[in-house]
Amino acid sequence: MLEKNYIPPHAALQLLLDALANLPLRSEKLELDAAFRRVLAEDVVSSEDLPGFARSTVDGFAVQASFTFGAREQMPAYLTLAPEVLMGESPSFTLQHGQAAPVPTGGMLPGGADAVVMLEDCQRVSDTTIEVMRAVAPAENVVQRDEDIHRGELVLERGQRLRPQDVGALAGLGIESVEVYERPVVAIISTGDEVIPLGLPVRPGQVRDINSFTLRGLIQQQGAIPVCRGIVRDDYEAIRRAVSEALAASDMVLIIGGTSAGVRDMSASIIDSFGAPGVLFHGVAVKPGKPMIGGIIGKKPILGLPGHPAAMAISHALFIRPLIDLLHGAYRKVCFPRTVSALMAKAVSSAAGREDHIRVRLEMCDEVHYAVPVLGKSGLISTLVRADGTVTIAAPKLGLDADEPVSVNLFEA
Amino acid sequence: MLEKNYIPPHAALQLLLDALANLPLRSEKLELDAAFRRVLAEDVVSSEDLPGFARSTVDGFAVQASFTFGAREQMPAYLTLAPEVLMGESPSFTLQHGQAAPVPTGGMLPGGADAVVMLEDCQRVSDTTIEVMRAVAPAENVVQRDEDIHRGELVLERGQRLRPQDVGALAGLGIESVEVYERPVVAIISTGDEVIPLGLPVRPGQVRDINSFTLRGLIQQQGAIPVCRGIVRDDYEAIRRAVSEALAASDMVLIIGGTSAGVRDMSASIIDSFGAPGVLFHGVAVKPGKPMIGGIIGKKPILGLPGHPAAMAISHALFIRPLIDLLHGAYRKVCFPRTVSALMAKAVSSAAGREDHIRVRLEMCDEVHYAVPVLGKSGLISTLVRADGTVTIAAPKLGLDADEPVSVNLFEA
Numbered sequence: 001m002l003e004k005n006y007i008p009p010h011a012a013l014q015l016l017l018d019a020l021a022n023l024p025l026r027s028e029k030l031e032l033d034a035a036f037r038r039v040l041a042e043d044v045v046s047s048e049d050l051p052g053f054a055r056s057t058v059d060g061f062a063v064q065a066s067f068t069f070g071a072r073e074q075m076p077a078y079l080t081l082a083p084e085v086l087m088g089e090s091p092s093f094t095l096q097h098g099q100a101a102p103v104p105t106g107g108m109l110p111g112g113a114d115a116v117v118m119l120e121d122c123q124r125v126s127d128t129t130i131e132v133m134r135a136v137a138p139a140e141n142v143v144q145r146d147e148d149i150h151r152g153e154l155v156l157e158r159g160q161r162l163r164p165q166d167v168g169a170l171a172g173l174g175i176e177s178v179e180v181y182e183r184p185v186v187a188i189i190s191t192g193d194e195v196i197p198l199g200l201p202v203r204p205g206q207v208r209d210i211n212s213f214t215l216r217g218l219i220q221q222q223g224a225i226p227v228c229r230g231i232v233r234d235d236y237e238a239i240r241r242a243v244s245e246a247l248a249a250s251d252m253v254l255i256i257g258g259t260s261a262g263v264r265d266m267s268a269s270i271i272d273s274f275g276a277p278g279v280l281f282h283g284v285a286v287k288p289g290k291p292m293i294g295g296i297i298g299k300k301p302i303l304g305l306p307g308h309p310a311a312m313a314i315s316h317a318l319f320i321r322p323l324i325d326l327l328h329g330a331y332r333k334v335c336f337p338r339t340v341s342a343l344m345a346k347a348v349s350s351a352a353g354r355e356d357h358i359r360v361r362l363e364m365c366d367e368v369h370y371a372v373p374v375l376g377k378s379g380l381i382s383t384l385v386r387a388d389g390t391v392t393i394a395a396p397k398l399g400l401d402a403d404e405p406v407s408v409n410l411f412e413a
Numbered sequence: 414m415l416e417k418n419y420i421p422p423h424a425a426l427q428l429l430l431d432a433l434a435n436l437p438l439r440s441e442k443l444e445l446d447a448a449f450r451r452v453l454a455e456d457v458v459s460s461e462d463l464p465g466f467a468r469s470t471v472d473g474f475a476v477q478a479s480f481t482f483g484a485r486e487q488m489p490a491y492l493t494l495a496p497e498v499l500m501g502e503s504p505s506f507t508l509q510h511g512q513a514a515p516v517p518t519g520g521m522l523p524g525g526a527d528a529v530v531m532l533e534d535c536q537r538v539s540d541t542t543i544e545v546m547r548a549v550a551p552a553e554n555v556v557q558r559d560e561d562i563h564r565g566e567l568v569l570e571r572g573q574r575l576r577p578q579d580v581g582a583l584a585g586l587g588i589e590s591v592e593v594y595e596r597p598v599v600a601i602i603s604t605g606d607e608v609i610p611l612g613l614p615v616r617p618g619q620v621r622d623i624n625s626f627t628l629r630g631l632i633q634q635q636g637a638i639p640v641c642r643g644i645v646r647d648d649y650e651a652i653r654r655a656v657s658e659a660l661a662a663s664d665m666v667l668i669i670g671g672t673s674a675g676v677r678d679m680s681a682s683i684i685d686s687f688g689a690p691g692v693l694f695h696g697v698a699v700k701p702g703k704p705m706i707g708g709i710i711g712k713k714p715i716l717g718l719p720g721h722p723a724a725m726a727i728s729h730a731l732f733i734r735p736l737i738d739l740l741h742g743a744y745r746k747v748c749f750p751r752t753v754s755a756l757m758a759k760a761v762s763s764a765a766g767r768e769d770h771i772r773v774r775l776e777m778c779d780e781v782h783y784a785v786p787v788l789g790k791s792g793l794i795s796t797l798v799r800a801d802g803t804v805t806i807a808a809p810k811l812g813l814d815a816d817e818p819v820s821v822n823l824f825e826a
Contacts, residue, residue: 032611032626036630036633037627037630037826038593050794050795051620052615052617052620053522053618053813055620055792057790057792059674059675086606087605087606087607087618087647088605088607088608088619089606089618090616090617090618092471092793104676105674106605106607106620107607107618107718108617108618119674128638129596130483135491137547143792143793147789147790147793148793148794149794149795150797155795155798156798161826162627162826163630163792163825164626164627164629164630164634164796164824164826165498165627165630165722165726165798165824166624167626167627167630168630168722168794168797169623169794169795169797169798170626170628171621171623171626172620172621172623172794173621174611174615176611176612185494192500192501192519193448193499193500193501193599194501194520196501198445198584198587199590201588202465202587203503204465204466204500204503204521205466205500205502205503205520205521205584206501207465207468207519208584208586208587210581210582210584210585211581213445213577213580213581213584214578214580214581214582215577216446216580217450217577217578217580217581217801218448218575218577221451223578223608233501260471261518261532262472262517263517263766282769284443293428307519309581310580315579325556336753336775336782336801337753338751338822338823339752339753340551340749340750340752341752341754341820344779348454351767358802362749367421369749371452376558376561377560379468379470379471379556380465380510380556380560380561380567381561381562381563381578381581381582382463382561382562382582384581384582385568385569385578385579385582388749395570399453403586407754410749410751411576411577411578412576413450413574413575413576
């Protein structure tokens with residue numbers, strides 16, 4: 001396959017997403033405490049008004065606004081004191097013509113009141129009377145019953161990942177549990193005769209397993225469940241058995257490694273051996289990350305990922321992240337990229353026809369962020385450690401100039 | 414206190430940070446699996462070279478580069494086949510003059526080899542001989558021993574929050590456990606005679622506890638441990654007892670609520686009752702969030718937070734987040750804000766002399782993000798649910814124009 005015929009990354013992803021469209025997802029009922037960051041599997045409609053009563057937003061006096069019309073410092077309105085509104089209690093009285101009831105911030109307005117005059121705009125002139133030195137309009141300094149959320153309102157939509165304030169809103173409505181999608185389980189199979197698990201001694205020619213640690217963190221970050229299924233040697237039957245077992249116990253399978261051509265071809269033929277559709281693409285017009293394989297076994301996505309750490313990080317951003325969102329029911333929501341605007345600190349070149357992802361370190365100079373390219377081969381984990389994120393060079397572009405404005409896609413902790 | 418004398422938020426935060434400077438932090442040793450997102454309490458220096466040997470970055474033939482000099486398609490260099498390098502093994506032979514050893518991607522270079530010719534630039538002409546059709550320079554297609562990380566190199570610094578790739582690098586170096594700072598414990602005390610816990614019926618005049626749910630999520634997001642210490646009624650002795658118990662069991666205390674002036678003053682005098690330094694500021698030139706109180710009891714920060722949900726979210730961004738980073742040992746690292754560049758969809762005004770935080774919803778139109786102000790009082794949780802983030806208007810500015818470029822600080826899930 002010629003490099004110029006490699007599929008662009010967005011088209012490759014779309015092949016996978018199309019093959020997985022309308023996938024049925026499992027859901028579970030969770031108490032609010034446990035629902036933070038989970039994805040809603042139901043629309044949430046309020047069964048009550050929030051607040052359930054008109055509340056004051058200031059410390060002051062609940063009044064009928066019309067009795068304050070025209071009031072000013074030189075010509076105050078005189079109102080008669082009604083009983084005090086107590087915090088958390090429903091006033092047992094109704095405001096009569098020309099009355100004013102002391103009310104704290106958050107206190108409930110008594111019947112008959114439609115506004116609140118701020119404490120600092122009033123003066124007590126006797127035990128029974130206050131002067132109001134500023135007129136208020138009806139509804140002024142009041143949160144109306146149902147002003148926050150009204151009964152029957154769609155509060156949160158299916159597919160929303162619950163943020164702190166979303167859980168707060170559910171609590172405010174008295175909703176104690178919600179239906180959320182189950183967290184997708186992502187199996188990680190490391191391959192390579194040279195790869196040694198952490199904790200064992202390495203001999204010359206051998207390297208420790210870096211990628212399954214990095215990938216586990218990336219998958220956890222997104223709220224999915226990574227399951228490392230060990231290191232399998234470069235053997236067709238051994239890898240096929242590992243894939244078969246992983247498929248039975250997960251929602252997506254990642255095969256890491258196989259950077260040499262022979263092993264890559266083996267991964268592809270193993271994926272195809274499970275039947276159609278099998279491999280959807282083999283090789284993507286992106287650097288680093290070119291040797292990626294994407295396929296479907298049954299209704300589960302399976303990716304063959306290059307073993308180079310930087311390539312794997314890009315494959316994660318381009319493929320694994322959106323696939324996990326899909327499997328988690330969160331894909332339909334708009335996603336805002338976590339980016340920082342910066343200027344390129346120096347020019348970088350790029351081959352036409354492939355999307356380039358440049359690792360960069362951010363440096364601040366005179367209040368401006370500069371993106372400094374982190375040089376080094378994509379097989380070096382240190383290039384990712386030294387970098388704060390990546391800059392994407394679109395396929396037709398031949399590079400970036402020094403001082404060219406760019407968006408840096410940040411690596412997250 | 415006059416509004417114009419309120420302290421600017423950055424100065425208020427600095428008072429707290431200065432009072433907490435050089436705070437000793439507790440740390441613990443954790444296995445790598447558990448260390449993701451934790452903050453390093455030690456500098457990590459590599460005790461070995463990564464990789465420990467020169468590796469090929471391509472499938473090809475390990476050679477002495479000088480034997481390929483001048484080689485091209487019309488005039489290839491002829492090399493004699495040496496034994497094959499096997500993946501994960503140390504070659505038992507040394508390359509002789511004019512030899513080429515087949516090597517897979519990631520394979521170890523045999524002694525005597527200093528470069529690798531790519532497979533596609535070679536042709537096998539007999540059982541013992543290959544043609545090399547392209548010259549390679551010394552070190553070409555090779556990752557040198559220690560090229561990724563060298564022995565004695567400072568790999569990660571104290572104060573670094575461990576990202577997926579950082580944990581990967583530690584694994585690559587065979588480091589099985591690291592010293593990380595303990596996660597700060599943040600106590601949340603909700604106050605208010607009108608506040609009812611989730612699960613109990615609410616009567617007119619009462620509202621459910623929203624803020625402790627929102628705040629718990631925000632604190633968890635950052636890797637700290639929120640501990641909700643229940644709802645305390647607006648009573649000096651009851652709140653003082655709750656504060657005293659919370660201080661003994663946490664690293665920071667947050668008192669939520671007390672939006673009415675009387676209760677605010679009570680919170681301030683409770684903080685002062687524990688002795689100097691006590692309250693450092695009371696009222697901040699920011700909207701929403703003005704009635705904030707910041708203080709120190711012993712060496713622990715304590716904040717009095719307004720009970721309005723939107724005000725609390727801003728207080729979190731301006732004060733709680735940086736304080737948690739400080740208590741977690743992560744404050745000294747540069748932090749890149751999670752922002753999206755957008756244009757204001759409509760003009761908004763702001764009072765001079767206070768920093769305004771406008772909630773906005775992001776809408777995409779013709780590939781441009783527009784920030785649409787979400788209107789509504791700061792007491793409404795729905796304004797946070799409908800918003801994607803906030804736009805800050807600096808204190809001296811009188812507002813933002815329509816189409817003015819802004820950075821939207823994103824709410825996170």
